[in-house]
Amino acid sequence: MPISLFNEKRPILVTCPKALPPLLAAEMAALGLPGRELAAGVLTQGDMADCMRLNLRLRTGHRVLLELARLAAPDPAALAEEMGRIAWEELIPADGHLTVDCSVKNEHVRDARFVNQKAKDAIVDRILARMGKRPDSGPDPVGAALFLHWRDDALTVYLDTTGAPLSRRGYRKMPHKAPLQETLAAGIVLAMKFDADAGHFLSPMCGSGTLAIEAALIALNRAPGLLRSGFAFQHVLGFDPARYAELRREASQAAKKHYAGRIIASDIDPEAVAAARQNARTAGVEEHIEFQVADFRESLVPEPLPDGATGVCVLNPEYGARLGDSPRLEPVYAAIGDFFKQRLAGWRGFLFTGNPELAKRVGLKPRRKTPFFNAKIECRLLEYELYQGMRRPQPETPDETGGKPAAPQGLKGPKGLNELKNSNDHKSPRSSNGPRPQGRPTDRNSQKGPKR
Template sequence: MLDFERKSIVLVTCPKGFSPYLAKELDRMGFKIREEKVAGVEIKASLNECMKLNLYVRSGHRVLYQLKRFQASTPEELYDNVKSIVWERVLTSDDYLTVTSSVKTETVNDSRFANVKVKDAIVDRMREVTGKRPHSGPDLCGIIPFLYWRDSDCVVYLDTSGEPLSRRGYRKFPHKAPLQETLAASIISATGWFGKGNFISPMCGSGTLAIEAALIGLNGAPGLLRDDFAFMRLPGYDENYFDQLCAEAEQKERTEITGRIIATDIDPEAIEAARKNAREAGVEHHIEFDVCDFRKTEIPDNGGVVVINPEYGERLGNPAELQNTYSAIGDFLKTSCQGYRGYVFTGNFDLAKCVGLRSSRRIPFYNAKIECRLIEYKIFRGSMK
């Protein structure tokens, strides 16, 4: 049985570009940052604390608890080191086992081969110790060892999340090319909006930015929207302890948001999908939805942030036709959003030039494999002087 109080190195993974915002999250939660990586943040934590991380983290994808670090130059060395781990404390012979990995080494050219070697090492040890081997397969519904292998550096983790934390569970109606929830949360974090002032989301699509803003404004733990995590299947898991964590998270939630969240889209189907997603997330009554052209979006007088995620011709839209749209975004920000911080999130840097405003920041992000920028514009009342 695993000791849920024992601390080990924990890697909270995230997409490329998210780690500065994930590190700030973890720091606010009271964790000391050991290392900020390109696609993750390393801390030290217990499995009990991993439960809390899965419950509260907004920008991360998986919470990985380290079991062993070692050097391996061949598949045989990998097998021997993995087999030396005391797996009978991690799972039983009746458990279901799924191995996942991130592999980049000259030793093997297919991560599936590495996965099989790890799986073989685990089931061979379990057969020798218990006389019976556990079942294995591709579904993330059991115990999930994760292998990190770069050159000769190997780390074996326990994945305590299972399905990535980006899958909150509320986005039942995705509409067209929706933003991933963790990307939306990181974008909001980059704007510095934490629930004070207005949050305006023109071109809202399926509503992910507005919904994540509502969850942030209400201090709602995103993990409360899920009912399954991989740590629930680990030996030593205390359901009562997790229930207590959930109750504490619910007690910390605010009932109202300071400021207004407004989400608009010209497509009635997008607004309908956004409403339904917001309802699934339990925040529908905190968001004001409207069907209109983005230029008709209501902009309250008392300031805040405006975040626009227009099409950029990669998955949606024709780049040539979008030039007028980006130019109109610049006019809208300049004339209607004075006193606000305006943001345009795009993966088309040529189209971004059509906005025609001087940017104060250009923050790098990745939307899947597409390199993007969150471009900030400070919209002053009157002249900049």
Template sequence: MIDFNKEGKIVITCYDRNAPFLEAELVALDFKIDGVFRTHVALKGTLNDCIFLNMHLRTASHVLYEIDSFPLDHIQGLYDIIKALPWEDYITEDGYFSVISNVKHETVDNPLFVNVKIKDAIVDRFRDKFGIRPDSGSELNEAVFQFFWKGEQASIYINTSGDTLIKHGYRKIPGSAPMMESLASASLIASGWDGKSPFINPMCGAGTVAIEAVLKATDRYPGLYRDDYAIMYINGYDAGVYYDLKKKLEEKIKPQPDFPIIASDISERAINASRANAKTAGVEDFIQFEVCDFREATIPETDKGAIFFNPEYGERLGVEEELELIYREIGDFMKKSCAGYTGLVFTGNLDLGKKIGLKPKRRIPFYNGTIDCRLLVFELYKGTRTIVYDTPKEK
């Protein structure tokens, strides 16, 4: 059994380019950061901290706790190193575990072979010590161990999450071109929206962005919608810690916002999906749903608010020429009807983004799957001052 209060290295993975927004989350949760990288953030903490992080993080993929790190120059040395580790401290002899490997090394051309080597080493240690062995497989539904090997250095971790955290548990109807919940949350952090002013989401699709906006505004965290994590199958796990954290999550929830959050779409089917997902999240009554073209969406007059578009990109959903007019009309609509708001357009087609006709204050890079995307940020001033910022060069 291991000590869940012992401090160790924690690595939190995320979508490529999401690390700055994951860092912002962690700082807001009072964690001290040791390093920020393109697809992960490193810090120190305990396994009980990992429980907390799994339940609170909106932009993360997995929370990993380091078991060991060691030099490794050839696959032939891996079995003995892994077998020497005290696996009986982590799982029971009649339990179940799975292994994930991320390997970039000249002696390996198939990461699945590495998984087998690690599984064999763990199983053989149990068989030698106890005469019985745990089961293993590819399903991430109990204990999960994650192995990284690049160059001459390797590390093995407890994957405390198991199934990915990018899905927040409420979206039962994904829609035709869904934005993952973690990406929607990262976009909201990047946008600078304060969670205290009107939020308008035309072309809402399955409603992910609008729902994440409500969750942000009411301090509803992903742990409210999930009750199973891989850490629960590690020796030393105390269910009392989890249930105490769950209770505190429920106590954090704020009442219904006193400002409008509006989701609209021209498709009644999309709005029905949005309603269903919002109902699962427990926030259906907090969103004003509208079936209408984006030009007819309700835009409350305000001195501060955000309007968020995630239009089609062209590569996947339509002919690019047909979308040029839509992007141009989004720009005209924001300029004429959204004064006082921050305009936000998330697009995976940079050429179409230029058709908006407004100069963005910022172009924030993201990936949506493998698609190179930008969140374009526009300041929509009241009066005649609509576009004033030069666009900074992307790093």
């Protein structure tokens, strides 16, 4: 079975965390690749150049998978036989490196690693037979990469054009405690409808600075993929360095040098602020973010811009997942409500939390609730319109995604694709400054209760 990737349109599956497909679909449509939303991704059509562009520019996607083949494989033996029929010598360098990952649900398989090994053996054996040498293989994403989606007897083979997931931007050298994943942080900022014209951006409880950094990248229209050292598609036979360089230039030229508003990141923990500053420096946006060591109630709130625009403020406090934490955190959530009401009149305030009961302590009715998942924790981004005076708040409305271009007609994914789950792309140590809830991977401020 010969492989042709560079001159024909193929299905492209872009994976993402649960609840992010609407935001991802909007990003892809803006790049001229409208698609169909799935449970954990978006399906579209394109070629290898489109895959390169998606890898460079997407903020909420994890992996860009280009479909190679759909095969019938009722059991592992059939899988190995079918994989051996594909002309891998036309795609994978014999002196290169290969990584295989999979999502499998088959009665004959208990361990996905067995599937990975069977597939790798079939691939490298074919390359050895035809080229006289075989590529190295292993779990590290340092060369060409494949992804297998296997449900019952339906096997779909993808070229993973990304390698290490897009959430690994490369700027977070100092994660500090428990940072938000970059793709989730970007999704939160996009859900806030923040852009270069939205005014100021405040991030009290900034932790390692992921929200503020992603906001700066969005405000400056800087492609996050430009921060990475490389992608898996660069290790595929037929890769066109000149075309890739052209796409990088286009992405660089689309970036802005200045942003009219101010982006302010603050935290009560000096170590968190130091980590956030270093991460912003690595991301190339340090000069666009102001850093402050302060209790969130003492955070700097700038004056409106000359056109009257105020801005947005987002806080991400602890969730209180551990038994007995809620009483300790109730004063913090109540103080957030006071901060919104007393210091941010005329702004849009946001609270990102996985604890709806604690959120009630804010004392304000959210206008909009946008669902997210932080790892396996179901969360909400709550929006509050903070009016001057005693003006009655508008009624709560569901999240709005706006009009989106239609997906290509007849675009269908393989069997069971909506069941595709994303593994945690990277894990960070748990935040701890005094007691902290277990299993809570998120950017967090070391915020204590109100001063007595």
